[in-house]
Amino acid sequence: MDLLKKVPVREQDAKARAKNFEEVCYGYNAEEAQKEAARCLKCKNAKCMGGCPVSINIPAFIREVEAGDFEAAANVIAEASALPAVCGRVCPQESQCEGQCIRGIKGEPVSIGKLERFVADWSREHGFVPKAAKEKNGRRVAVVGSGPAGLTCAGDLAKMGYEVTIFEALHEPGGVLTYGIPEFRLPKETVVHTEIENVKKLGVKIETDVIIGKSVTIDELMEEEGYEAVFIGSGAGLPKFMGIPGENANGVFSANEYLTRSNLMKAFREDYDTPIAAGKKVAVVGGGNVAMDAARTALRLGAEVYIVYRRSEAELPARVEEVHHAKEEGVEFHLLTNPVEILTDEKGWVTGMVVRKMELGEPDESGRRRPVEIPGSDYTIEVDTVIMSLGTSPNPLISSTTEGLEVNRRKCIVAEAENGQTSRPGVFAGGDAVTGAATVILAMEAGKHGAKGIHEYLSQKA
Amino acid sequence: MYQILKAERLAEKIFLMDVEAPRVAKTCQPGEFVIVKMDERGERIPLTICDYNRNAGTVTIVFQIVGASTRRMAGLGKGDAFQDFVGPLGQPSEFVKENFDEVKGRKYLFVAGGVGTAPVYPQVKWMREHGIEADVIVGAKTKDLLILEEEMKAVAANLYITTDDGSYGRKGMVTEVIRDLVENQGRQYDICVAIGPMIMMKFVCLLTKELGLPTIVSMNPVMVDGTGMCGACRLSVGGEVKFACVDGPEFDGHLVDFDEAMKRQQIYKTEEGRAMLRLAEGETHHGGCGHCG
Numbered sequence: 001m002d003l004l005k006k007v008p009v010r011e012q013d014a015k016a017r018a019k020n021f022e023e024v025c026y027g028y029n030a031e032e033a034q035k036e037a038a039r040c041l042k043c044k045n046a047k048c049m050g051g052c053p054v055s056i057n058i059p060a061f062i063r064e065v066e067a068g069d070f071e072a073a074a075n076v077i078a079e080a081s082a083l084p085a086v087c088g089r090v091c092p093q094e095s096q097c098e099g100q101c102i103r104g105i106k107g108e109p110v111s112i113g114k115l116e117r118f119v120a121d122w123s124r125e126h127g128f129v130p131k132a133a134k135e136k137n138g139r140r141v142a143v144v145g146s147g148p149a150g151l152t153c154a155g156d157l158a159k160m161g162y163e164v165t166i167f168e169a170l171h172e173p174g175g176v177l178t179y180g181i182p183e184f185r186l187p188k189e190t191v192v193h194t195e196i197e198n199v200k201k202l203g204v205k206i207e208t209d210v211i212i213g214k215s216v217t218i219d220e221l222m223e224e225e226g227y228e229a230v231f232i233g234s235g236a237g238l239p240k241f242m243g244i245p246g247e248n249a250n251g252v253f254s255a256n257e258y259l260t261r262s263n264l265m266k267a268f269r270e271d272y273d274t275p276i277a278a279g280k281k282v283a284v285v286g287g288g289n290v291a292m293d294a295a296r297t298a299l300r301l302g303a304e305v306y307i308v309y310r311r312s313e314a315e316l317p318a319r320v321e322e323v324h325h326a327k328e329e330g331v332e333f334h335l336l337t338n339p340v341e342i343l344t345d346e347k348g349w350v351t352g353m354v355v356r357k358m359e360l361g362e363p364d365e366s367g368r369r370r371p372v373e374i375p376g377s378d379y380t381i382e383v384d385t386v387i388m389s390l391g392t393s394p395n396p397l398i399s400s401t402t403e404g405l406e407v408n409r410r411k412c413i414v415a416e417a418e419n420g421q422t423s424r425p426g427v428f429a430g431g432d433a434v435t436g437a438a439t440v441i442l443a444m445e446a447g448k449h450g451a452k453g454i455h456e457y458l459s460q461k462a
Numbered sequence: 463m464y465q466i467l468k469a470e471r472l473a474e475k476i477f478l479m480d481v482e483a484p485r486v487a488k489t490c491q492p493g494e495f496v497i498v499k500m501d502e503r504g505e506r507i508p509l510t511i512c513d514y515n516r517n518a519g520t521v522t523i524v525f526q527i528v529g530a531s532t533r534r535m536a537g538l539g540k541g542d543a544f545q546d547f548v549g550p551l552g553q554p555s556e557f558v559k560e561n562f563d564e565v566k567g568r569k570y571l572f573v574a575g576g577v578g579t580a581p582v583y584p585q586v587k588w589m590r591e592h593g594i595e596a597d598v599i600v601g602a603k604t605k606d607l608l609i610l611e612e613e614m615k616a617v618a619a620n621l622y623i624t625t626d627d628g629s630y631g632r633k634g635m636v637t638e639v640i641r642d643l644v645e646n647q648g649r650q651y652d653i654c655v656a657i658g659p660m661i662m663m664k665f666v667c668l669l670t671k672e673l674g675l676p677t678i679v680s681m682n683p684v685m686v687d688g689t690g691m692c693g694a695c696r697l698s699v700g701g702e703v704k705f706a707c708v709d710g711p712e713f714d715g716h717l718v719d720f721d722e723a724m725k726r727q728q729i730y731k732t733e734e735g736r737a738m739l740r741l742a743e744g745e746t747h748h749g750g751c752g753h754c755g
Contacts, residue, residue: 169548169687169689170689171499171506171545171548208546209546209547209548210485210548211548211551211689214489214549214551215485215486215489215549215550216485216489237690237691238690238691239692241693241696241703243703247703248696248697248698248722248726250725250726250729251729253693253694254692254693254694256691256692256693257692257693257694260687260691260692261686261692265505265686272503273504273505273529273530273534274505274506275730277729277730347728348725348726348728395689395690395691395708397690
């Protein structure tokens with residue numbers, strides 16, 4: 001075998017998968033995983049660990065995989081992460097662990113993400129359950145939001161012996177893992193549900209249908225319900241729109257709405273009540289992972305799909321793998337193109353979108369080259385559906401109902417990076433609610449830091 | 463699970479239920495709403511709160527059959543339960559938050575249409591409990607579709623009922639009653655609160671604009687999560703985009719773009735129709751009739 005190359009991972013055929021919601025990537029089997037694990041150099045000073053936001057002992061778990069002791073590998077990962085089957089699928093490994101891999105200097109890095117996924121999937125199939133704390137300390141902590149930040153924080157605190165309750169606004173736990181990332185990238189029943197159940201097995205309680213700030217406030221949780229500390233991991237759920245003419249037309253959706261209907265409400269299934277306007281010709285505006293998810297969902301619902309993005313391919317914020325998969329499946333990219341108006345018929349339905357060509361100018365504050373309009377370059381794309389995927393911002397519901405909780409001008413909660421401490425004693429925060437929309441793994445890192453911060457705070461308070 | 467303690471059919475296709483939901487009952491206010499989801503496969507349905515009992519921990523909802531999920535919900539009875547019942551959502555009515563002396567000094571006119579009578583009721587009840595006399599107009603298509611008459615009578619200063627076909631009360635639209643009260647009977651009102659079908663609210667607003675009567679309406683657009691996440695409920699108010707779920711559901715009716723809102727309500731009409739058909743006729747329908755392929 002060629003040691004410079006990753007052991008290839010089996011995937012569902014692009015043409016076939018563009019028409020179904022089954023998972024795209026099949027992952028490694030035991031033999032492939034052991035072969036890939038053998039490529040790891042087991043560096044003493046493992047750079048990959050520095051690239052992992054939750055500091056999984058990567059060489060240690062890979063060594064166990066190579067030796068064929070998958071349960072031992074699972075134990076190594078469980079010390080640092082509660083959601084390995086999720087992370088193995090959706091982490092941007094290329095810019096994290098694998099980006100630091102010494103193997104990658106000459107040739108391809110070790111496929112750390114696929115190995116993590118293999119271990120997690122093997123554990124699930126073999127009924128591996130993470131160990132709960134031996135003794136509860138009787139101290140109650142509330143966690144707001146059951147996405148990656150909240151689940152991680154709750155899991156870590158439960159392992160330390162705290163009695164943790166997570167409050168979730170929606171009817172299903174999981175946050176973006178449940179409503180945002182589609183089935184074909186992150187299977188709900190097998191992967192998400194199982195990892196949430198594992199967090200519950202650590203002793204964490206989850207109360208769904210509770211909107212903190214409306215059903216009950218942070219102050220009431222602390223003063224009336226006996227929670228000594230609160231971690232806010234409520235994410236960044238508010239969609240952005242462009243503010244162009246025609247944006248309220250029938251057939252224009254936020255990516256959040258489109259994905260929530262399909263993922264959370266299972267509108268893609270005939271036997272569920274929630275409808276979705278699939279569209280025949282769909283333009284998705286934006287170039288992030290969410291845009292790719294929306295585009296590939298629309299494709300699976302039977303539409304012809306275009307991505308409309310104002311910069312060039314090099315600036316696409318989506319993971320390379322997602323862009324590659326979208327292209328393979330037949331999504332068409334209109335790059336250096338920006339919408340200026342959405343056209344409608346007399347009944348208010350979308351009939352097309354006027355777009356303008358762009359070129360790249362000087363780099364802006366984000367370091368990416370700024371897109372500049374080319375005058376007189378407008379043309380119309382014929383579409384019946386437009387999905388806006390322009391990013392999201394935090395919901396002000398909690399900050400506006402919690403006195404003394406400082407937010408910045410983007411409505412993000414102000415919290416210390418290393419321990420999640422906010423301007424309110426006993427109240428901690430992390431994840432997208434603090435940073436604005438980012439990744440699953442960064443939210444998990446913030447959840448870990450929050451758990452550590454809460455433990456330190458309560459230990460001192462004792 | 464959220465137990466149904468009482469289930470009652472108020473009129474054809476209109477149902478009332480008392481549901482055990484202590485967290486919602488403890489904090490809800492007039493003007494706010496809830497979202498219910500019947501079971502795993504159901505839709506999330508936004509419903510206005512008709513009444514609440516803080517001590518008993520119950521919330522009263524009223525709904526009309528409009529799609530597949532509400533049709534299945536109508537089949538639930540006492541002892542059954544909703545899988546999900548979340549709230550309160552949205553902003554309370556302005557008068558709940560305003561300076562009470564100012565509210566007390568005003569003369570309110572409530573205008574309810576059809577199933578919109580349900581969300582008007584807790585507002586008028588609030589007025590009565592706070593010693594404020596309010597007039598109420600209730601409109602219905604026909605006598606059989608009139609709901610909550612006795613309840614409303616108990617809390618309104620004056621109750622005017624009108625039916626489109628004249629089968630009960632006056633004959634005609636609610637707008638005719640408003641005009642009559644203000645122009646012929648010399649009633650003076652400071653604020654009108656109108657809740658009902660969008661088309662009714664639109665015409666009430668056209669009239670009250672002419673009469674110089676500030677008007678609050680409660681919008682009931684398509685919604686998914688109800689927490690500001692999806693933007694399905696967006697509407698134009700005074701040229702600005704607002705989300706009914708978090709910015710509303712009540713808005714200054716003279717600023718709402720009703721034409722746009724009514725178009726947006728049509729988005730899932732055919733999709734919902736299909737889901738209802740599937741429910742009514744099951745798999746036998748598909749291909750069975752030979753006409754629809």
